[in-house]
Amino acid sequence: MSLRIVVTVKYVPDATGDRHFADDLTVDRDDVDGLLSELDEYAVEQALQISENSDDDVEVTVLTIGPEDAKDALRKALSMGADKAIHVEDDDLHGTDAIGTSLVLAKAIEKAGYDLVVSGMASTDGTMGVVPALVAERLGVPQVTLLSEVSVEDGTVKGRRDGDSATEQLEASLPAVVSVTDQSGEARYPSFKGIMAAKKKPVQSWDLSDLEIDADEVGLAGAWTKVETATERPARTAGTIVKDEGEGGKQLAEFLASQKFI
Amino acid sequence: MAEVLVYVDHVDGAVRKPTLELLTLARRVGEPVAVALGNGAGDTAATLAEHGAVKVLTHEASEYADYLVVPKVDALQAAVESVSAAGSLAAVLVPSSAEGKEIAARLALRIGSGIITDAVDLEAGDEGPVATQSVFAASYTTKSRISKGTPVITVKPNSAAVEAAPAAGAVEALTVSFSDKATGTKVTGRTPRESTGRPELTEAAIVVSGGRGVNGAENFAIIEALADSLGAAVGASRAAVDAGWYPHTNQVGQTGKSVSPQLYIASGISGAIQHRAGMQTSKTIVAINKDAEAPIFELVDYGVVGDLFDVVPALTEEVKARKG
Missing domain, CATH: 3.40.50.620 (HUPs)
Incomplete structure (x- = not known):
């Protein structure tokens, strides 16, 4: 038996840097440092663990959509241990929304061939957290999402979803789409050996025509949502800071009382 | 219409x-x-x-x-x-x-x-x-x-x-006919989260959160005591959750809950971007932290530079006294 895992990853602006919008109100990806979205590292890690714990012949492919620089995200995943990578790159993709992203991912996943798709819980830039559900809808396969524990055995994926009001145990037959949270287990650091090996691993490049997608289905023009304005939030006005000289608790209580909280 | x-x-x-x-x-x-x-x-x-x-x-x-x-x-x-x-x-x-x-x-x-x-x-x-x-x-x-x-x-x-x-x-x-995909992912077990008796984190008017400075699961009792005196929900920073001091369901921040209460009290939380993402839209922000340089103080309406183990219990007592 073989098991083909596709891990979707995103190259995002560094959240610890200054993130902003470009003139066309898309996320500025040119003037900022980017990296593999931290939340996708957990997806790569879980895919590698599934691979290591399996008796099957497992192949882990990482897939990303994005400009040239997005290859950095693929290289990081390859150096962690993924086997190969696919980079979907096309100028017409600029400004694609979540619905369009799910179309491109689904087409690329189908073209690559898959038994299991593993995604992170959300990107750290858009933070919608809906792409895995959309990809499952597109592919017509079960969604087993927001897992803090995941395992695959005999063609079945099982996992634990810690929801707002309950913890649920989930189960579905492959093929399926899984997403994992930051509670699923710390991602490994690439080893020196891994980094060297990654340089020899294949990275395939596809454009929209390879995926038989028309340019007007994606990009800013094909987006079904429109950002009309983006305004930088005014810095909060400086508040009162006091040093505790034994009266800090009392002073804080007075502030809270003045604001009618007590 | x-x-x-x-x-x-x-x-x-x-x-x-x-x-x-x-x-x-x-x-x-x-x-x-x-x-x-x-x-x-x-x-x-x-x-x-x-x-x-x-x-x-x-x-x-x-x-x-x-x-x-x-x-x-x-x-x-x-x-x-x-x-x-x-x-x-x-x-x-x-x-x-x-x-x-x-x-x-x-x-x-x-x-x-x-x-x-x-x-x-x-x-x-x-x-x-x-x-x-x-x-x-x-x-x-x-x-x-x-x-x-x-x-x-x-x-x-x-x-x-x-x-x-x-x-x-x-x-x-409503008339519903389920699609053939409806039964794709089976819920084989469900454990309802135990009620703490406190308000839901995302719905609460007041949230009291603890971070790295709380320094231990057992010390969260003083955060909970302050929360209870105010009728508030309890939150935790990622550092506190990763250390195993408080459950992930209470995590405030990018990979946890995003909250927007009337009042947010951060205790022993430095205010890293991951945390700010989850609480920056709170109406009034208050922080208690030992480090006067902590970035959380850039956000606050009122901040106390001091040891939370002194300030928080004192605040709790004061709140209780004022509420009678």
Whole structure:
């Protein structure tokens, strides 16, 4: 038996840097440092663990959509241990929304061939957290999402979803789409050996025509949502800071009382 | 007047507060029609009517609890089709829970509509509803609208006031036929989260959070004591959760809950970007931290530089004394 895992990853602006919008109100990806979205590292890690714990012949492919620089995200995943990578790159993709992203991912996943798709819980830039559900809808396969524990055995994926009001145990037959949270287990650091090996691993490049997608289905023009304005939030006005000289608790209580909280 | 579908988040018929907030926003855009699914769906009608629901579409079936997400998408799609056939549909509003966003996204794709998630405000516009969102760890505010299909919008808790607005709330049974995908992901076990007796983190008017400075699971008792004196929910930073001091369900920040209470009290939290992303839109922010240089102090309305083990218990006593 073989098991083909596709891990979707995103190259995002560094959240610890200054993130902003470009003139066309898309996320500025040119003037900022980017990296593999931290939340996708957990997806790569879980895919590698599934691979290591399996008796099957497992192949882990990482897939990303994005400009040239997005290859950095693929290289990081390859150096962690993924086997190969696919980079979907096309100028017409600029400004694609979540619905369009799910179309491109689904087409690329189908073209690559898959038994299991593993995604992170959300990107750290858009933070919608809906792409895995959309990809499952597109592919017509079960969604087993927001897992803090995941395992695959005999063609079945099982996992634990810690929801707002309950913890649920989930189960579905492959093929399926899984997403994992930051509670699923710390991602490994690439080893020196891994980094060297990654340089020899294949990275395939596809454009929209390879995926038989028309340019007007994606990009800013094909987006079904429109950002009309983006305004930088005014810095909060400086508040009162006091040093505790034994009266800090009392002073804080007075502030809270003045604001009618007590 | 066009109708607005409001997806009802309820537990065995008890409607959760974010749904009532959605009804306030829905009334700005059209006539609210609520959709309540699963066990106790029929019991939601009275509360929904009090808050403006003109109609309540209900459907009870075991599939909603036994399988993940898709049965609810099937039902919401049936509601969209039924309302659209009878008149016009202005928007579909869904509470921004993890599950709510997944339901909304799949629905949007099926009905050929755009989706906006995590709105913090909603107003009527010439070309359809305009949603306000807070992005990049709340450093930007955007206004967006949906340019294709019926707008599907998820709204974060605490985005609007709950308002009494009595309406008919006529209950109608919704006809749902489940798709063959509905039973794809089976829920084989469910353990309800134990109630702490405190308000829901995302819905609370006051949140008291502890971070690295709390320095141990047992020390969270002093954070909880302050929270209880104020009737607040308890939050924790990622550092505190990763250290195993407090459950992940209470994590505030990018990979945890995003909260927007009237008052947020951060104790022993430095205020890293990951944390700020989850609390920066709070109305009033207060911090207690030993380090005067901690970035959290850039956000505060009132800050105390000091040892939280001195300041927090003193504050708790003072609150109790003032409340009598």
